[in-house]
Amino acid sequence: MTRPRNWLTTALRLVAGIAIAVPAALLLGASPAAAHPMPHSVVQLDVYKASVTARLELPVGDFATASGIDLTTTESAALPAKAKAIRTYLAQHIRPATLKGEAWQVSIGALSLSRTQQTSTGPYRELVAKAVLTPPAGADVRHFTLDYDVIVHQVVTHVALVTVRQDWAAGRVTGEGATQVGTVRLDIRHMTVPPLTVDLGKGSAWRGFVAMVELGGDHILTGTDHLLFLLILLLPAPLLAVGRRWDGQVGARAALGRIGRITLAFTVGHSVALAVTALGRLEMPGRPVEAFIAASILVGAVHAIRPLFPGREAVVAGVFGLGHGMAFSFVLAEMHLSTGQLVSSLLGFNLGIELVQLLLVCLALPTPLVIARLRIQPALRVGGALLTGTAAIGWLADRLGAPNPVARAADSAGSHTTLMLATLAVAAVAAVGWTLATRRRPLSEPGGGLRLRPRSRQEAEDAPGPALTHSPRERAGHALDDSRSGGG
Numbered sequence: 001m002t003r004p005r006n007w008l009t010t011a012l013r014l015v016a017g018i019a020i021a022v023p024a025a026l027l028l029g030a031s032p033a034a035a036h037p038m039p040h041s042v043v044q045l046d047v048y049k050a051s052v053t054a055r056l057e058l059p060v061g062d063f064a065t066a067s068g069i070d071l072t073t074t075e076s077a078a079l080p081a082k083a084k085a086i087r088t089y090l091a092q093h094i095r096p097a098t099l100k101g102e103a104w105q106v107s108i109g110a111l112s113l114s115r116t117q118q119t120s121t122g123p124y125r126e127l128v129a130k131a132v133l134t135p136p137a138g139a140d141v142r143h144f145t146l147d148y149d150v151i152v153h154q155v156v157t158h159v160a161l162v163t164v165r166q167d168w169a170a171g172r173v174t175g176e177g178a179t180q181v182g183t184v185r186l187d188i189r190h191m192t193v194p195p196l197t198v199d200l201g202k203g204s205a206w207r208g209f210v211a212m213v214e215l216g217g218d219h220i221l222t223g224t225d226h227l228l229f230l231l232i233l234l235l236p237a238p239l240l241a242v243g244r245r246w247d248g249q250v251g252a253r254a255a256l257g258r259i260g261r262i263t264l265a266f267t268v269g270h271s272v273a274l275a276v277t278a279l280g281r282l283e284m285p286g287r288p289v290e291a292f293i294a295a296s297i298l299v300g301a302v303h304a305i306r307p308l309f310p311g312r313e314a315v316v317a318g319v320f321g322l323g324h325g326m327a328f329s330f331v332l333a334e335m336h337l338s339t340g341q342l343v344s345s346l347l348g349f350n351l352g353i354e355l356v357q358l359l360l361v362c363l364a365l366p367t368p369l370v371i372a373r374l375r376i377q378p379a380l381r382v383g384g385a386l387l388t389g390t391a392a393i394g395w396l397a398d399r400l401g402a403p404n405p406v407a408r409a410a411d412s413a414g415s416h417t418t419l420m421l422a423t424l425a426v427a428a429v430a431a432v433g434w435t436l437a438t439r440r441r442p443l444s445e446p447g448g449g450l451r452l453r454p455r456s457r458q459e460a461e462d463a464p465g466p467a468l469t470h471s472p473r474e475r476a477g478h479a480l481d482d483s484r485s486g487g488g
Helices: 007-029 060-067 076-093 205-222 224-234 252-279 286-305 313-333 339-364 366-371 377-399 405-415 417-440 457-462 472-484
Strands: 041-047 052-059 094-097 105-118 122-134 143-148 160-167 179-184 196-199 239-242 245-249
Touching: 052 060, 060 122, 076 094, 076 105, 076 122, 094 105, 094 122, 143 160, 179 196, 205 224, 205 313, 205 339, 205 405, 224 252, 224 286, 224 313, 224 339, 224 377, 224 405, 252 313, 252 339, 252 366, 286 313, 286 377, 313 339, 339 366, 339 417, 366 377, 366 417, 377 405, 405 417
Parallel strands: 041 160
Antiparallel strands: 041 052, 052 122, 094 143, 105 122, 143 196, 160 179, 239 245
């Protein structure tokens, strides 16, 4: 005879069965993608004076679930066919407003598909959309609410990260990195998606100006091509051109004058081009300008080997500086600044360029002056020119549509700014120390190591004091003439 089941035992068995069956059913019915964390959305804000641009990065899978617009198998070429539906959906789920509740205008622009990955999620496809958010006239673009539920209203575990990428008035001008403003997610207590209050603080024109000074300095410091062009023109500045070759050296004062004129001409050239292009909002084609810069470096390298335009280096620096200034203007064009911000940015950016350029010229100045006095000067000059010319040829080919490892290696040199500054500083200190040591050494004392390069006849004639330094045989001949004339 079987004992009747205890009601407590039966209830426990029932609960255990449910506890096993429910997770098993969920695991068996789940898609493979649910086995790991899903990627989140990113909303990157670029803050301008009268509007805010939002770059939306949306995982295609979650977007399809939320919107019903399937893009999982859609290629980029087929995206325009679904563009209208995508823009309509996005405009309905992006609702910025002033703090008083006045609605902003939303315009959805360019759409694209790409592949990316986030930490712990693996690779996936994403939809990238650009939205322009425009407040009512006179409203504050730095304080507003963002009612955003593009995906999270249907995918309750989804999170959207809202960041600021560019904000001129707050000193964020590089577009690199981002500052997080907040997150948009489901409030599980009330099962709603609350709007995000965006508070960007109080911006100022001064912070924008200072940031542009820093950006200008960083641009010339990391712009290997701009720096090489200037340095390769300065390399033969202390030398004397005789025919089609460099032979001898000019005086220190003349060399300093040449270097000053070259630097000033380059500054004027790129400053004028930068101002005209930026203030005129001229859209210059990037590839021809960049190729022109590479060609200017190649010309400078050839000139350092064989004089092409002796005595006219300043004119050439000014002409080629126009192309470099056009390249500088690309940085400002990408920021879409208002006229007032553009003028301030132009001044700050150019000031940063000039300050760092002056620093680099001062650091580089002693070295070519000393090299010009050494016997190994031709080897160092030609070697440096060949290295520069090789980089220029690599850049020229790359900017004409033929990527190559030489161009990539030359570009990567701009990331080692600390090493470059340290090298220039050490070379400058060594050059100054060597100059002081040779000046204090008596003329009769034999020198060791590197020896001074003998001056050319033209140098000796231009130098103060006796017109020429005669050899011992010539001096003996002069003494014999003097004794015959009765001077002894």
